[in-house]
Amino acid sequence: LRDLWLYEQRIRSVLTTLGITDMDLPMASLSGGMVKKVALAQVLVEDTRILLLDEPTNHLDLVTIKWLEDYLVSTDRAVFMVTHDRYFLDSVCTGIYELSNAALTRYEGNFSVYLEKKALAEEIAANTETRIESVLRKEREWLLRGPQARGTKARARVDAVHRMINREKLPEEDAFSFAVTGRRLGGKILEAENITKVYDGNPEPVISGFTYRFRKGERIGIFGNNGTGKTTLLNLLTETIPCSSGRVARGDNTVFGYFMQNPALSDTGGTVLEYISEKASVITMADGTILSASRLLERFGIIGPAQYVPLATLSGGERKRVYLVRLLMENPNFLVLDEPTNDFDIYTMSVLEDFLSSFAGCLVVVSHDRYFMDRTVESLFVLGSDGSISGFAGSCSEYLAFLSDNRKPVEPADTAKPVPVKSRSEKPKKRSFKEQKEFDFIEEEILTMEAEKDALEARLSSGESDHRVLAEISSDLTRISAEIEEKYRRWEYLSNLC
Incomplete structure (x- = not known):
């Protein structure tokens, strides 16, 4: 039973970190982004060696994406993902697989390094193609003179020419940009x-x-x-x-x-x-x-x-x-x-x-x-x-930096630090006497604080019209939510000790 309780609290901890504090909400009532957060939490709480993520940033808000980015950078688990988010690729990945023309090519490094290496590979391929075309011009002239393919060398040369002519040419990815003649906007838009x-x-x-x-x-x-x-x-x-x-x-x-x-x-x-x-x-x-x-x-x-x-x-x-x-x-x-x-x-x-x-x-x-x-x-x-x-x-990046510098996030729960995942090979540390005593009472403290939070939420939705009272309740609710989150992180740390 204790293991089940620990597992449930771990789920609550991750969901709270992702900004979901009401655990009794029906799934059918959640927005697309909230459903994605629940699915993400379901993956992160499992103690696995590898994370397989298919477009993990779709439908997530930007603060949560930044949190997930930091989490994946710090986790000991292997991460294999498909994503089109270029900043995300740049921050998280140490290798890029490109699937193109039915072939899988690996590039070491993040997305920026991939772009540099791909540009170099395309330049080499273009130079190779130029050399082949130069050789073919000479060989075509030789073929047009009608050589007698009687000897082995002549036949091999003809076969080599045909192989070059029939070689597979990979399609070029032409750069394309366009601008149109726009409609005129009036004074009132x-x-x-x-x-x-x-x-x-x-x-x-x-x-x-x-x-x-x-x-x-x-x-x-x-x-x-x-x-x-x-x-x-x-x-x-x-x-x-x-x-x-x-x-x-x-x-x-x-x-x-x-x-x-x-x-x-x-x-x-x-x-x-x-x-x-x-x-x-x-x-x-x-x-x-x-x-x-x-x-x-x-x-x-x-x-x-x-x-x-x-x-x-x-x-x-x-x-x-x-x-x-x-x-x-x-x-x-x-x-x-x-x-x-x-x-x-x-x-x-x-x-x-x-x-x-x-x-x-x-x-x-x-x-x-x-x-x-x-x-x-x-x-x-x-x-x-x-x-x-x-x-x-x-810009968006400037605003995220502003939030980080001022420690004033849009929602307090969304900028919590990633929940660490314990490596299988890592030996747990032992609790000190003081930590053991703290661990014995921390669950009861969390339950008490959650009861206080429920009471505040009930007061907030009771129809109170005094703005000063509402402001005081809201302030208390923000404080207790932050304290609960901190307690969960502390509990997470202590529970990983033995």
Whole structure:
């Protein structure tokens, strides 16, 4: 029974560290990001020698991603993962496997080293190809003179020429960037006046009293933990859902391009190219050249016959790429992107980043990808758990550094240190007399503190209207939550001793 209790407390410790404090919440009521945190905790609490992670940063908020990054760097376990998060790859990985043209190639080092080595390998391959072509020009001239392949040397030379001609040529990854002639924005772009959103069954506002006037060329990222209402804010700004109070006023010339996190394609009966061409068959580039829908699809990895398959047969990631191309073909002047990098490969993200760098309209982005955010936005809306929204002038990485330097995280639980995983080969230390006495009583102390926390939460939701009393309760709740978390970490340390 004690082992079961220890296992349960370990689960509670990891979940609390990830920002999940209410253990009685039904799974069906959790957001996508919270479900991902539960699944992550389930993996981390197991005492295994290796962690297999498939896109571990998808649907996680940025603070949790930073915590996971620190955890994986410090763990003794082997980590094998698939991810498109370039900062994550750079910080965590000591080796990169590239799967390309049905071959797996290993590169020693992190993502930055991989890029350098891959560039060198491509340069060597290009030089080799140039030398082969030079040899072939001479050999073709020899073949055209009609040599008699009677001798062994002549026949071997002819065979060698044919092998060079029929050699496998690996496709080149052409660099591709594009900019379009954008629509003109008017003097009035988009105004949000004291907008608030409250959902049925939950008296607490998700967004509370937000006012902002968007200006031409603004590039804003939205930062907040899972469940703070990032997608809700986008839906309110684009008038996809109504405000509970307040108003949103769009300028006459403002044309939204809203990339939803889980887009629902309107008609999946037609082909990919038909779906794109419904909005536009060509797009005019910034330099005046015309790019067809088919050509743009090719640049996003949808090539040849794939353009003529029914939409219904595409995978989720392929549908997202098609949806993005159609969105860009509509030539909007106000782009709203909700997790645009999910399910995209790094090449596709680079193409999108290059496009956004030259995009002249307004841009609002929600993304868990710090590299993408750093390249595309210049300031942040920071969403709090109480529905408030504040601003930060700077990039995503600068804001995370600000949080770290000031030790003032968006949610206290999210910046807790990683829970250490004990190596199988590591011999546990013995508890001192003082530590043993502390360990004997720490479980009871945790239960007492959790009871105090429950009482405070009950008072907070009791309907009290005095702001001073509410502020005092909130302060006490923050304090006790931090103390409980510290107790769990201490218990974790003591329980690993013998």
